[in-house]
Amino acid sequence: MSPRKKEDNEAIRERRKAHILEVALNLFARVGYESTTISKISNEAKISKGLLYNYFDSKEDLLKSLILDLNKMEEGMMSSVIDDDPQVMLRNIITAFFKTLVEDKDKWKLISALTFQVEKFEFIQDLASQKMLGYHQLFEDLLTRSEIENAKEEAQMLGAIFDGIAFQYLVIHGEYPLNQMKDYLIKKYCSN
Amino acid sequence: MSPRKKEDNEAIRERRKAHILEVALNLFARVGYESTTISKISNEAKISKGLLYNYFDSKEDLLKSLILDLNKMEEGMMSSVIDDDPQVMLRNIITAFFKTLVEDKDKWKLISALTFQVEKFEFIQDLASQKMLGYHQLFEDLLTRSEIENAKEEAQMLGAIFDGIAFQYLVIHGEYPLNQMKDYLIKKYCSN
């Protein structure tokens, strides 16, 4: 048996790290960061507690890695909706939003939950705040170029609507009429 | 030298209980339920830990009392906005919403934060879910009677907008243009 090559080891590390993050995200989202113990995470990930500390310095470090990871995912998503036509881009954004809402439910839940615990995780609050302002800018630009009236106010509205829909969907679960909402939003904002 | 009157004791108890709930709400909202220790609460309330347990059976009982308290407050608020004219009532609701959002910021934060920890506080999730559906019904009724087009969809929208505005205001803090949003909402939904 020849020793594993260096790349293999790296790959194993990366895969394992991703697996831990996945398990942690699920638990954090379901029972909350504080109530999730390192033991639960390592059990669910089928590794030892000691090994987990080989990958992450602390529980807080694990959370930060998770957030950064999620952040990167989102940036990737946003880069895929760019389009020269503001109406098309708006439609892309709306579609992508509803898609990610369903697919990455845990992620949304976790970020939302953590956002409300300011003093402990100020950086998350800051991150979320930055994001919101960025989106408002973007929406205002797109709506202005779409020649929609009251573009500034409607951009604010649209931002609130996104967050509100996410909130309600995460609370009401299955019964929420996501598709109707999507169609109505597209009709309202992308048919000029 | 006569023993304290029964009424006096009742009064003392009520005042203390209310005070503890106030302190707890503030801490829970700021640093989260799990991260808020009984010691911190009793310190801030300037009472001993032991006394706190004279008033509440457990930390969880304290939280539940708080939720029920907040629930009652909200019901009181909703009873004050009733009006025969749907347009007037809608305006009342919008005004009341923005008022409570500023005045009871901590309450909103706490409820929002707890709502995202399903497995631990399922009853809160259930409560919030009930509330949302109730508001949707109410909005649909008011918008229909106001002869606004797509009343059903717009009711959903309005519900989402309220929650979204709350979310963003709680995250962005002072910089959020609450008043502009209020005026715009009234203009959009109460000028038929």
Place this chain on the structure above:
Amino acid sequence: MSPRKKEDNEAIRERRKAHILEVALNLFARVGYESTTISKISNEAKISKGLLYNYFDSKEDLLKSLILDLNKMEEGMMSSVIDDDPQVMLRNIITAFFKTLVEDKDKWKLISALTFQVEKFEFIQDLASQKMLGYHQLFEDLLTRSEIENAKEEAQMLGAIFDGIAFQYLVIHGEYPLNQMKDYLIKKYCSN
């Protein structure tokens, strides 16, 4: 309203004290000394905690008073069985024993339970020890005078039988054949 006379006050005190002791005995016997709280006692006795401390210096003092009280009761009982004829006296003792076992069940339970917690209540252990040796002496004397063979050994046996019956009766409750045991004991030891 004339002030209550001194004797009345004394009488009230004594009655109240007796009542507290009664309640305490019942609770101590049922759930144990350590698990019985002062609050439970005062609640059940329908007085305030403060007042209880007016009558007893501490929880331990309450227990000691109880033990001494029980001790006095027993001494009273023993003085009533004295008889010149050893056979008659033995019969009296056996009868009295079975009577007190049923009537003062709680007392027996408490004493038995406490007897097994040496280090905390050494004085009880000492008391019980004294009692046992005293009874052995008495039994040996009575059996010798009754001209029963192996009086010394049978006296030991009889002592053990009393304690054993008490033990089993307290554990098995209602189903224990107390009366049969009594008759058999009398037949065995009082028919020479």
Place this chain on the structure above:
Amino acid sequence: MSPRKKEDNEAIRERRKAHILEVALNLFARVGYESTTISKISNEAKISKGLLYNYFDSKEDLLKSLILDLNKMEEGMMSSVIDDDPQVMLRNIITAFFKTLVEDKDKWKLISALTFQVEKFEFIQDLASQKMLGYHQLFEDLLTRSEIENAKEEAQMLGAIFDGIAFQYLVIHGEYPLNQMKDYLIKKYCSN
């Protein structure tokens, strides 16, 4: 540098668990269950408080484990006294009883003490009750086959005598004439 083997860990766990149970039994028997703190146990066992909770879920769980353990021991003992000749078997039982009484004094003390706290540890009371009835059956059978008169009553008597001797020995300690009692019992019940 290889990780500890699974078997090693198992062995460590078992040894530690047994050690903790031993220490706990000793303390429970000496100062009582309630008055024995987890700190005292862990100190005496020379481990941290935390580790104790790695092995037992709670103080009550520790007690239950202990009881079950003791129960198993007793069953083992009883299986070793079986004999076809009722007289031999009776003698075996008597001998075994006096042996365990001295060797497992703590066990007897603990069980006896707990038996008297009905409401808190009902399962112990039930267990003890079961045991007693079983022994009565067994004694009756053995005495009948030994053709001893009044076998039923004498079986009851014998059961009471065992418990009574245990009670007195545990209270009087060293001065109790155990050996005389044993010899006398054997003479009385095993010489037909």
Place this chain on the structure above:
DNA sequence: GATGAATGAGATTTCATTCAT
């Protein structure tokens, strides 16, 4: 690299006792 036994700081909770009224 991998394990999970072990630690220790700190959390929640209990309760005998005191004391202002």
Place this chain on the structure above:
DNA sequence: CATGAATGAAATCTCATTCAT
């Protein structure tokens, strides 16, 4: 005399983190 609100010491229990193997 009488009350029960209030205290504080100490109990039970939890869990992130370390470390011997």
